[in-house]
Amino acid sequence: MKLTLKIWRQSEQKDPGRFETHCIDGVSEDSSFLEMLDQLNEQLLEEGVEPVAFDHDCREGICGMCSLTINGFAHGPENSTTTCQLHMRKFKDGDTITIEPFRARAFPVLRDLVVDRSAFDKIIQAGGFISVRTGSAPDGNALPIPKDESDQAMDAAACIGCGACVASCKNASAMLFTAAKAGHLNLLPQGKAEQEKRVLDMVSAMDGAGFGNCRNYGECSASCPKDISLDFISKLNRDHAKAKLKKLFS
Amino acid sequence: MSSLVKKYLMALSGIVLIGFVFVHMAGNLQVLLGQKAINSYAHTLQSLPLPILWGSRMFLFLSVVVHVVTAILLIKENRAARPVRNDVEVTKRTGWSSLNMGLTGSILFAFIVFHLLHFTIRLIHPEFGEWETRVGSPDNTEIHDVYRMILAGFNIDLVSVFYVVAMFLLCRHLAHGVSSTFQSLGLRSECWKGRLDLAAKGYAWIIFVGFSIVPVTVTAQKYGLFSLYDPDVFSTSALRP
Ligand code: HEM
Ligand code: FES
Numbered sequence: 001m002k003l004t005l006k007i008w009r010q011s012e013q014k015d016p017g018r019f020e021t022h023c024i025d026g027v028s029e030d031s032s033f034l035e036m037l038d039q040l041n042e043q044l045l046e047e048g049v050e051p052v053a054f055d056h057d058c059r060e061g062i063c064g065m066c067s068l069t070i071n072g073f074a075h076g077p078e079n080s081t082t083t084c085q086l087h088m089r090k091f092k093d094g095d096t097i098t099i100e101p102f103r104a105r106a107f108p109v110l111r112d113l114v115v116d117r118s119a120f121d122k123i124i125q126a127g128g129f130i131s132v133r134t135g136s137a138p139d140g141n142a143l144p145i146p147k148d149e150s151d152q153a154m155d156a157a158a159c160i161g162c163g164a165c166v167a168s169c170k171n172a173s174a175m176l177f178t179a180a181k182a183g184h185l186n187l188l189p190q191g192k193a194e195q196e197k198r199v200l201d202m203v204s205a206m207d208g209a210g211f212g213n214c215r216n217y218g219e220c221s222a223s224c225p226k227d228i229s230l231d232f233i234s235k236l237n238r239d240h241a242k243a244k245l246k247k248l249f250s
Numbered sequence: 251m252s253s254l255v256k257k258y259l260m261a262l263s264g265i266v267l268i269g270f271v272f273v274h275m276a277g278n279l280q281v282l283l284g285q286k287a288i289n290s291y292a293h294t295l296q297s298l299p300l301p302i303l304w305g306s307r308m309f310l311f312l313s314v315v316v317h318v319v320t321a322i323l324l325i326k327e328n329r330a331a332r333p334v335r336n337d338v339e340v341t342k343r344t345g346w347s348s349l350n351m352g353l354t355g356s357i358l359f360a361f362i363v364f365h366l367l368h369f370t371i372r373l374i375h376p377e378f379g380e381w382e383t384r385v386g387s388p389d390n391t392e393i394h395d396v397y398r399m400i401l402a403g404f405n406i407d408l409v410s411v412f413y414v415v416a417m418f419l420l421c422r423h424l425a426h427g428v429s430s431t432f433q434s435l436g437l438r439s440e441c442w443k444g445r446l447d448l449a450a451k452g453y454a455w456i457i458f459v460g461f462s463i464v465p466v467t468v469t470a471q472k473y474g475l476f477s478l479y480d481p482d483v484f485s486t487s488a489l490r491p
Contacts, residue, residue: 218344
């Protein structure tokens with residue numbers, strides 16, 4: 001395959017950045033998107049051009065490190081797919097592909113396509129945990145949990161924290177991430193005890209990090225590589241309203 | 251104010267407005283029943299005890315203020331949250347109505363101001379306020395002739411067009427807004443989303459048709475396409491140039 005790549009280049013956070021166009025030939029249809037970028041970087045090294053920086057780690061769709069906005073879609077146009085799991089056969093020979101970093105004020109670009117997603121860590125630090133005595137492990141099945149609740153909690157826990165929800169949101173809102181992380185714990189008995197404090201703290205950490213306000217478009221869920229459902233946003237809205245009212249009247 | 255509290259305010263004020271437009275539309279349709287029906291309905295509303303009349307008006311006004319101020323805050327913050335736009339802006343599922351709530355809302359706001367000046371405060375045609383009649387009066391005293399005012403108002407084509415366009419934008423606003431309200435308040439599930447979206451669209455179109463029917467039929471009668479309204483009143487309702 002022969003491709004034209006329009007890639008965002010930015011030397012550091014303060015650099016305003018610009019697009020650069022590179023042509024690449026001999027791309028295998030079976031290579032992944034990241035392997036295609038590896039190939040480009042080898043070509044750039046030979047040409048004496050600085051290679052393109054991008055994030056990646058597991059390359060098997062489970063760590064949440066890879067990112068990229070490809071032709072305007074976070075993780076590319078395929079549904080339920082991370083960039084590392086996107087294959088070049090989804091593109092056509094001769095295509096021009098636009099590659100941009102995940103864009104949000106809360107995710108500053110560090111270099112080229114690499115963005116700083118530590119704003120997500122701040123949300124987790126605010127309530128994405130349970131406070132328990134970590135002694136001996138409890139007996140298995142000592143705490144019965146209804147099947148559909150544990151299933152729902154597992155669905156929420158599937159979030160890999162990649163930030164595609166923020167990147168695909170026209171308002172750069174982190175609601176889907178926050179809702180998945182809060183919902184996952186709030187659904188289980190171990191997490192329920194701290195539910196009110198958790199939702200209030202996580203939402204205020206989310207707001208404080210500079211993310212936008214959710215407007216119920218649903219682009220996040222449509223772009224999520226793990227198909228996290230909007231139900232969790234609805235649940236967070238509901239749980240937060242209850243916690244807020246309770247705080248107001250106590 | 252937290253982002254979610256803003257969504258609750260948007261949704262709660264939205265619910266008030268959703269309810270109001272339905273009642274208002276249903277009330278308006280009485281124009282189709284004739285001079286007596288609409289005049290006596292309007293007279294009944296005007297003669298409500300002052301605390302109820304002004305209480306409802308203030309409540310509606312407050313809802314609009316909350317709705318608009320929160321909308322401005324939301325949009326301002328969201329622009330700041332994404333200062334650099336994508337080179338390619340695409341969506342996977344979001345439609346025009348959802349993306350343009352700010353635009354349709356702003357035009358609706360302009361419409362509301364015009365509409366109040368037109369038929370409520372009657373600054374645009376001060377003579378509207380002076381038209382009185384005994385038709386529809388409960389005790390044979392002179393009451394305001396709302397029927398004639400409406401026929402006269404829509405005698406100007408540009409006004410009718412503006413009303414219909416504004417109601418179309420309201421229809422688009424509601425197509426997103428009604429279902430979105432349930433999500434903002436945490437009352438919607440993915441399983442119900444399809445049904446709520448459908449109900450929202452149905453509601454939005456009912457509102458559009460219900461409101462547009464009066465300006466459209468008045469204009470049609472003006473051009474002699476049919477006669478629904480009382481020809482005697484119709485002939486006196488053409489405005490002084
Ligand atoms: C006065 C001018 C108006 C402005 C400036 C305005 C603006 C907006 C904006 C910006 C939103 C936010 C949508 C989002 O978050 O995506 C919204 C939502 C909404 N609006 Fe309006 N609007 C106006 C009038 C109305 C009217 C007349 C109605 C009802 C008849 C209405 C009903 C709603 C509803 C139900 C929502 C959804 C609330 C939610 O998402 O929870 N609005 N409006
Ligand atoms: S690199 Fe780990 S999910 Fe893509």
